Amino acid sequence: MIGFVGIALIFVMVFGGYLAAGGKLGIIMKSLPFEFMMIGGAAAGAFVISNDMAAIKHTLKDVGKVFKGPKWKPEDYRDLLCLLFELIRLARQNPVGLEEHIESPADSAIFTKYPKILGDGEGVALICDTLRSASMNYDDPHQVEEVLEKRIEANLHHALHSPHAMAAVSDGLPALGIVAAVLGVIKTMASIDQPPEILGKMIGGALVGTFLGVFLAYGLVGPFAAKMKSVIEEDGHFYQLIREVLVANLHNHATNICIEVGRQNTPSHSRPSFSDLEEALKEVKSDAA
Incomplete structure (x- = not known):
């Protein structure tokens, strides 16, 4: 919703100011x-030239993030x-019983409680791969943390291609506006x-190209790219939280401490309060009982 408000504000302020100053839209609309x-x-x-088909589709899909905001x-x-509390507790109480959950998350009684998380392939893979590795004695917390960090960074780098592609378009729009103006x-x-009155209108029409290139670059495409980048980086905290909790688990902290580490590493505007999380964990424990 806030994205639509921003777009409306841009158009109202720019063209409203132009009209208030005595400008006429006729020549702009004609050109x-x-x-x-x-x-x-x-x-x-x-x-299209600078991106492959997968990147083009990914970028067009990510435009929706400007209006939807963060996924998580x-x-x-x-x-x-x-979810992590249940899995870590089970891993410590019954390591064999954990296997069915991490080998087939779609059929897991634990994962299916959280359908939105289950629907995120990368998040589920991050959890299952790390827990599976720990069960095979690959449990050095420093090595695992490094591996998870590289994996998360690689995924973030790939996800940020969309805003980078949009930013490249934004950078080129003013120059393309000059090209259109020169043609005019x-x-x-x-x-x-x-006569001068006809030449004046033709020159005015040519300058619309310069205006349009700059307006699109700094009024629309550039802000779209910035917002896409912000949302993608915001969603990246979700995977960083997984890393923090699972690494804390490998340090053999108590399960509640591992979860508290995750809670404190959650972005402040999305962080559940200690009491709210305690209530949610109590429900999890009562369901398990």
């Missing part, structure tokens, strides 16, 4: 379709801590024998 065809088409073509909400972080000037020079 806009042709200028947008040149600038937008060239930007789209450059985007405060209740999801609480659910993740409860060329068209004007070919009609140099026309």
